Amino acid sequence: MSPDESEILSELVKYYDALAPYYDAKYSHPTIHHMRTIERQLIDRYLDASIKRVLDLGCGTGLHTVQLAQYGREVVGIDISPEMIRLAQRRVEDAGLSDRVRFVVSEIDNIPSAIGEQFDAAISMFGALNHIPDLSFTLQNVARALRSGAPLIFTVANAERILSRTQSSNGWIQLRVGTRGLRLWTRVWTRRDIETALIDSGYDVVRAGGIFSLIRPVYSGHVVVNRNSPFNRILMWLERRLAWNTRLARRAEYLIFVARRV
């Protein structure tokens, strides 16, 4: 039997609340740093000095929230997990950036009216958009919070890679990576699905690419080979150079999108 949407959202909160204390350590690995480098380069390139107010959707422990605030931006971080937000808040306080950042515990689909509209940009990194029921609905909702011309940058798991090793249930996929037996519910789309949803939801697609097409991400606990070998460092370098190659992106574990609100 497939759980309904409200059950899925409540399991997502439980999953990420349980993961929160270990999240940064779990994803502290050269292959993930490689992904973080690409994400940082995207922010540097597409969020220019005219961008003052940024939404960080599914902000997790606040890695990019802090980065954006360090660049002088006013940031609102939204996340469904109170524990993730608590850690993000602490990270911002430790960095002395509290005056530039606000956090809201909320589903992305309920971007609360309290945060206002007319954001200059939105980001959503490392698969936060893989946990929403309806991509077009979410994109339209986000578009309402953005001014015309605002960039939206996100990285999401690629359906063309992930389907082969998962089981589907009611459109949701239950990944077998449970923390303490908890289930991680995910939805995935192909590059084409996402491009169509973006265009139908009032965005132009600026660029689409991929990460983890030549190497695979390694999460702690699953390390079987030394992914930090010189050979793999060369592959990471190549991947960064070829991130926008369309053919390679089909093989990528994560898709990268840069879009612009019409």
Ligand SMILES: C[S@@+](CC[C@H](N)C(=O)[O-])C[C@H]1O[C@@H](n2cnc3c(N)ncnc32)[C@H](O)[C@@H]1O
């Ligand atoms: C894989 S983490 C990515 C966190 C962060 N963006 C990063 O780059 O490290 C996914 C995040 O999305 C949040 N999330 C999942 N579903 C959500 C939803 N429907 N609305 C808001 N946040 C959600 C989770 O709590 C988690 O913090």
